[in-house]
Amino acid sequence: MYACLHAPGNLPLLLECARFFSPHIEEIDEDTVVFDVRGLASLFGPPEQLAEAMERRVGVAANIAIAANPDAAIHAAHGRRGVTVIAPGREEDALARLPVNLLCASAGTAELLELWGIRTFGEFAKLPPLGVAARLGEEGVRLQRLARGDGGRQLRPIEDPLQFEEAMELEYPVDLLEPLSFILSRLLNEVCRRLGARSLATNEIRLLLTLEKAPEHAVMVRLPVPMLDPAGFLKMLQLELSGHPPAAPVLKAKLAAEPVKPRRTQQGLFVAMSPEPEKLELTISRLRHLTGPDKVGAVAIVDTHRPDSFAMRAFAPGVGTCQGVGAPARLSLRRYRPAKYAQVVLERERPARISSPVVNGAIAVAKGPWRSSGDWWSAEPWNRDEWDVEATHGGLYRLYHELDSRRWFVEGSYD
């Protein structure tokens, strides 16, 4: 079954209504759309109830027709006011009274039909097919089939550009996050609905806020895995906006999502559990909001000898594999960030006493120095002597002496 909506000057509303019912929509002209409604009986009931649902949804006075083929539905919507439901096999009777000019014949054919006194679909349909073919040719045969309601063409659906964007201009400037959240929720729901209709997800949400007397405020949420959860996106945007609020009241919000294929994984029965990526991303956003943007993630060791060099990366653990057990216990260092300044007394060129915020008193054992240096060609060179010391109370510490500044620091404690 196919449905046709016809309302002069209301194409956007007709398209919005059609998209609610079907992804396969053909735009006939500036006032008419036709779309596939097969398989909607289980959702909306018989065609009459479906037509009522369309009438409620479209929101303007429109001619609505449902028929077994697109052409019959289009002609019925063009020629009959209100709602028309044509049962399969009854197209010829239903269309019989429509004026023949709805067939959009060529000028010559239209003139001939006028001369013959053919005014309606029914009169044209009753003409002998062989005679029509002999006098009007191929066009006449095609038009007569249409007049009988026997359209056999396929729907030519419009292709939506793969741009998932929604925007809303506000009637008055909004300066609070809570009312803005309602607007963002609506935009996200619409974008996610459109993504879902195409079986897509997104891994990047971009929000552009036009502000009152201030430059635009852009927010970007990047996700390690594709997601389609408007509530989760909303929470992430709220956390971003509360951490970095716009400088002025918001006049317009524009939201765009990058479409990607959704994530499909098959977990093994004996694989160790891991956090759900969608839930994990929201948790990490909350943690970043709590501690700071560069304080949460997976850590990676950088290829340098500079002490305490590492890089923070996004935490995306993937599927875990058992690599067996092994490796003896290693002596570990607890770092002080930044290193604690210390005053050190030397005896025979070895640390003998220390005074610092973390350790004070005599040093029982001091082993070193271990000299290291690097990056002398850059703006941040390092050049130092390291010592491993045992305080008299038993604590083990790593000290270092900066050779350029001649200052001592406690780098960390062995624990």
Add this chain to the structure above:
Amino acid sequence: MGTVAQLREIAPGFLKREDKGRLSTGIPAMDQLTSGGIARGTLTEICGPVSSGRTSFLLALLGAATRQGECCAWIDGAGSFDPQSAFDAGADLDRILWVNCSGNTEHALKAVDLLTQGGGFGLVVLDLADAPERDLRRISMASWFRLRHAAERTGAALVVAETAIHARSCSSLQIEMKRKRPVWTGKLLHGMETEAESRKHYRSQTAEFTALACLACKEVG
């Protein structure tokens, strides 16, 4: 008959905790002490003074857990986590979520609450070893109970490192670490001998292990 005995008769499973398995610590002596490793779905406390081997034990546990494919989280109260030490302990750094709370104990508690409530992590370490004692004393029993309940519900092994026991009845295992002596070899700090005592066990047990310094890495610096 006492109340507990009555409850046992009325509901035999009332006081039994579901055994969700154990995470090997990676140190045979500690596995023996803990009857096979740290129990999943429980709160375990590791306490001890500076240089008592708490971090070495926790990083060994972290290394063993990540090698078994577990996702782990390290909530770092003081920001003292050393990635190189974790790597030397055999940990897969890609499977560790590090949350650096930069000395804010309240943030650390909120972070561990978020992560344990979310679920999916096999091991969650809350490192409060450098947190001020006054901050730790301010943590209410209700907070510890909430964390224990979250660990029970999600099956995560929640391990807290401190200088002294604070969760009391909420922790199912308490291990007290004591430093024995450092091992020096010439100019090198070769390792550190540590004694661990399991408290809150049906009988007090002790174990000893030596954490060895990763000399090759140290000499490179």
